[in-house]
Amino acid sequence: MLFIQHLIRLLAQKRNLTLLTLGVLAIILFFGLRPKTWPNINHAEWSPDTQGLMFHAPGFAYVDDLHTLHDRASDQSFSICLAVSSAKQLPGFRPILMFHNGSDESQLTIAQWETSIIVMNGNDYSYRLKLPRISSGDILLDGKPRYLGITTGDVGTQLFDNGTLIAEKKGLRLDIPTNEKKLRLILGNSPYGNHSWEGTLHYLAIYDKQLAPEEMAASCQLNDGIDRKNPLLLFTFLEGKGTEVQDQSGNDQPLLLPSRPMALKQTFLAPPWPNFTLSKTLLADIIINFLGFIPLGAALYARLRLSEAFSRWYPARATMIISFWISLSIEMAQGWLPNRSSTLLDLVLNTLGAILGVLVIKMSWNTMENMLSHANSATDLAK
Structure with missing residues (x-):
């Protein structure tokens, strides 16, 4: 008491x-x-061992304005070639690459889910709405570079791994979102800065046409002697240092590496x-x-x-x-x-x-x- x-x-x-x-x-x-994470620095860093850019949480890199894509039609054919190696299988949906014009509903994303690669428009990350997408499992397994290709157009959408067709949807046509003012390319994260992907991006090229399978196999390699057929955007990551990655296509669209993590878009009280x-x-x-x-x-x-x-x-x-x-x-x-x-x-x-x-x-x-x-x-x- x-x-x-x-x-x-x-x-x-x-x-x-x-x-x-x-x-x-x-x-x-x-x-x-x-x-x-502390210290609060951007963990998008040059790889000391291989050609490429390493991403660890909270890694982030972006092209502030893809001006070469402003005038293209939203339903125009395109192809994307990239070489990636995954460092860690984080839970959930992890964007490797994202085209964002301010709208989550129209964004184009290439993402990792466990060992799978997913390509889709929109923000149906959990696949509850069953919105169209193309994907393939057991791709990002061993940490070694995978040469991935995505091509879409009138004949549908195809997904390649090391030059081999691994998935195809003839009724699916993906779109790069359009915006007369600004279209951003975001690597290793979402525009909100809270969906970090962990791995290394070794190569990235974007074309304004649908590549044939043999063209796709050749264009997604790291060999500098290959004729890359005038890409709209090209990152080879050969610099090895600096706060920018130069656009080797000649279109002056550098990839920026900010010193601190950034949120390019804000969301408040998300349901x-x-x-x-x-x-x-x-x-x-x-x-x-x-x-x-x-x-x-x-x-x-x-x-x-x-x-x-x-x-x-x-x-x-x-x-x-x-x-x-x-x-x-x-x-x-x-x-x-x-x-x-x-x-x-x-x-x-x-x-x-x-x-x-x-x-x-x-x-x-x-x-x-x-x-x-x-x-x-x-x-x-x-x-």
Whole structure:
């Protein structure tokens, strides 16, 4: 009983509760706004061992404006040749290459999913909407360079590996999105900067026509003596150093390597649909976001309950509103931070956690007060 009395006296001290609340808030702000990786540098680096550009989280490189693609029709034939080697099989959808004009619905992506290679338009990453795509499994296995080719046009879409046709869809025609103002090419990540791919890109060429199989086999090799038939964009990564990769096609579209991770596009309070997939990573994130705000709700409610500015019933409502606004502020700030995600689910979980903290302290406080009252009554009777 002495312990309960001491605890009540401790909680009844405004100074202690103020320090506790500020401490909890500082911890939440630190983990909510800090970069996921430290030091916060861009891990798109020149390979010291092979010709190419290595990507590790949070790696990122981009062409700011593909001006050679501004005037082309969206349904025009094209071919893409690239040589890649995967360093790690990260969970989920990992973009290797992405054409982005500001719209996720029209973007063109070449991505890795475990050992598979996927090429598609749009943002149906989890394949819940069953939007058209072409893919092949067991491609990115051993870390060795794979010479991949994608060609699309009137006869459909074909996917090549080391010059061999591995997938074909005759009814599928992929599109490079168009934009009269700006079309970006993003390598090793998404425009939001939070979907890092890990591997090495050794070679990349883009053509404004559908290459024949024999042309595709020749064009996707690293041999510098090959006639590459006037590509719209060509990166051979022969420089080996510097903050830019020169466009060898002569069209002056350099690949930029910023010193720090970037978010080329912001998203705020993204809903969990349509690509919601329950995974260990998501489950851990749900638990952390829910449990993390319980101490804030508990400490803030206890402090406001002792405040003369609030009646007995208003501290709970005020705590819920303040906790909601703290979480909302963090989520809005995360929308501007690379490799952080601003999601509606996090906001809901944070608020629910704070509400649970309020309920726990409210019930515990009432219980302790009742116990102390009974103890004092028993003491008076004993006298």
